[in-house]
Amino acid sequence: MNHKLSALFAALSVSLLLPLSAAQAGDPQRGQEISQSCAACHQADGNSTNPEWPKLAGQHPKYTVKQLRDFKEGETRYDSLMAGEVADLDEQDMRDLAAYFAEQSITTETADEDVVERGERIYRGGIPSQNVAACIACHGPNGQGNPEAMFPKVAGQHATYSADQLYKFRDGERSNDAGRMMRNVVQRMSDEDIEAVSQYMAGLSSD
Secondary structure, three states, X not given: OHHHHHHHHXXXXXHHHHHHHHHHHOOHHHHHHOOHHHHHHHOOOOOOOOOOOOOOOOOOHHHHHHHHHHHHHOXXXXXXXXXXXXXXXXXXXXXXXXXXXXXXXXXXXXXXXXXXXXXXXXXXXXXHHHOEOOOHHHHOOOOOOEOOOOEOOOOOOOHHHHHHHHHHHHHOOOOOOHXXXXXXXXXXXXXXXXXXXXXXXXXXXXX
């Protein structure tokens, strides 16, 4: 009898978890349907043409959901344009949008050859003399990030956007990094360091 009850409870547990997991994963088809307002800035496929606005294509869905939540809360990350866009989104909307954009392929960028060598040194080896950690430790050798740790993909992202976010972390305008991880790194980076590493990340292949 105990074995039968255990089996029953196990089956019920699985059946209850399945719809929850599906919801957490998001519905890309529904995400596409509700992404029309996003397309004005980020384009229909998530590859924005304005270098000040991020590419969403191919980004880890968990990371995208977190950013949407943070924009909606407006405490650790704020943007006047995004505040209006996310105001009416619920959790499922966010998951569906994130799932849709995650399925899109990011376009490639061309890095500035004048600074890319410096950017590569910083990305791969950090700046030991300034106690700046290497970007590769969290974002990986090819800029693919870590979805479980919610470290974003940075490969192919607009250099202008990446640099702007690094400046915001450094200047305290953005603080939604766990354990002050990004703020602790960039506070010891110069403008030239930030621009160089942003150019290098833009040129990384997203494959």
